[in-house]
Amino acid sequence: MSKDFPAAVKQRRSSDQVTLSQVAQAAGVSPITASRALNHPDKVSDSARRSVLEAVERLGYVPNLVAGSLASSRSRLIAVIVPSLINTVFVEVIKGLQETLEAEGYQILLGNTDYDLDREYQLVRTFLGWSCSALITAGLRHNKACHTLLANWDHPIMEVMELGKGMDLNVGLDHVAAGRCMAGHLVDKGYRHIVYVGARLAQDYRAGMRYEGHKAVLKANGIEAPLVELTTLGSLQAGADSLAQVLTQYPHTQAIHFANDDLAAGALLAAQRQGLNVPGDIAIAGFNGLPLGQHVTPRLTTILSPREEMGRLAAKELIRRLGGKNVYRRQHDVGFTLQTGGST
Amino acid sequence: MSKDFPAAVKQRRSSDQVTLSQVAQAAGVSPITASRALNHPDKVSDSARRSVLEAVERLGYVPNLVAGSLASSRSRLIAVIVPSLINTVFVEVIKGLQETLEAEGYQILLGNTDYDLDREYQLVRTFLGWSCSALITAGLRHNKACHTLLANWDHPIMEVMELGKGMDLNVGLDHVAAGRCMAGHLVDKGYRHIVYVGARLAQDYRAGMRYEGHKAVLKANGIEAPLVELTTLGSLQAGADSLAQVLTQYPHTQAIHFANDDLAAGALLAAQRQGLNVPGDIAIAGFNGLPLGQHVTPRLTTILSPREEMGRLAAKELIRRLGGKNVYRRQHDVGFTLQTGGST
DNA sequence: CAAGCAAATGGTAGCGCTGTCATGATAGCG
């Protein structure tokens, strides 16, 4: 008769974690009031709020954000997708993003594509599945599937690093112009045999854009614009190695325009080890404005890109947008600065 | 009469996102079979699996991971907490973690404490709220509340960077021994006036541990072990600045043992700019084994710590544990290597 | 040929929380 006694209830609670209902009960209010006390403190009486907070403290309640997100379909999670973590440039942008976003109570979900657009698509799919509040990705290029997915997504998308026609928000700088700027500097200095050295330009296509700018200026001055493309990723070692390669391949080289400061500094230090005079025998220029460039002798001529600032600005724009405010600008150019050192 | 017509149903579906039920319907199976087709493909017939995958593709279904996590209380999210992103050391560990974890389908939730243990506690609270599968944090020191929270948490905890009695799993190296190692090297080389230079040792307490090892060796050799503590964070610039400070404060200094390579390289480059001979006038040693140290002349004597390897190993141990397997070791010493350069 | 077993599938009931609406309590006003 008592065979199917209802007390033998199924228990699925996996852990003994304290729930909001328990907090509510301990505080003598309904669960929904407890919820409000924590998330909309101004919509609850002082006494209710106090007793809820006291119960939270006493029971050691930790809100289940997964449940909250499901119910509200808002997650306070922000997806950040970068192509590399080895390259300090992206880390600095992340730094800027993080300090701003964390201050506003957002968490970062980090993804690394290793410069692979298919991998980016996979990451985007996963991140959309987490109902992220927004997505930040490095670059304006995506594969078709990724583009479609993002175009139909109804949350802010921020594309950083480069400047151009983006899907939604965009904070970056004009890499073609940066390439032009440095090439112009080298030409002005009187160099005529100038080699551009980059690493994996198909992947690091922003370095390729800088080369385009570089090439345009040289062509306009009636100068050839030879390119040496390395197959390894940019690093001090790669820069050091590339120096010999360039000098063998183009013996008359007067100046080398490197795609970034790691390569440039590596080459500069290697040149010195080999007894070459910089810039007398060979002039060297970089891109990024890493601190290292200011500590070598002579100082490295480079283009300073405001990376942390770019991250902070992107985060602020995003927060403004998430707050429902009109966006100040859909596109923001953070610019760059030519930093002339003794190396040219 | 038709005033309260039941068709006027409350609609809370926020977006028009495709759900698993819709996929199931399109595939002609029940929702649960669709779920299995995606998450446990081997528990479903080939035909069912095929039609579900086809429907997924056709409808552009993106799984709602929030809902899945709530239902299963498993999230495939792994919290990673580091004290800093400026310091490349942590980034390299993250790199190692990420490449291993992403390959296993885990996502990283990144938190940055800025060397503040209260901030760490806040981050841990948040991350526990996301039902993370595991938590990785840099260091063995936590504040009381954080310790309590973690001790009662029933998921793996991995403490990296340093070696010692941790809460659960631990992968790192012995910083006191590393300090001893370098100090021993300097003493062996015949230096007697040796200054240790670190930045904010209360925060970067692992550098403090290295100083302890350093001090012990010097004391054992009857040598004083003066300490110069910088108030800024470690950087090339700070290293450069510290050189003058050390030489003013301790004019007889023969060797400087820096807490890390950034400081050491900054000082080395500064010494050269000032026409000081390294190691003739002043010997310089660092810690970490950053690439930069191998590109300056003379090469920097340093201690190589396997940072990416540490991340990879930590991730592998964690994955093993999450797979329910017995843990190979609760504690794993990744060791370090003295790298002798010309700078000492 | 009935019994026994594994594989494939489905029904039900939540996971813990919050949006929506309804209600009761309090204040404001002519």
Add this chain to the structure above:
DNA sequence: CGCTATCATGACAGCGCTACCATTTGCTTG
């Protein structure tokens, strides 16, 4: 003093998915 605005609170339902158990089907085996 009765009626409406405002505030605080609560009941209810459901976010989209999966654990659990039950059922069905197809096949082996004594």
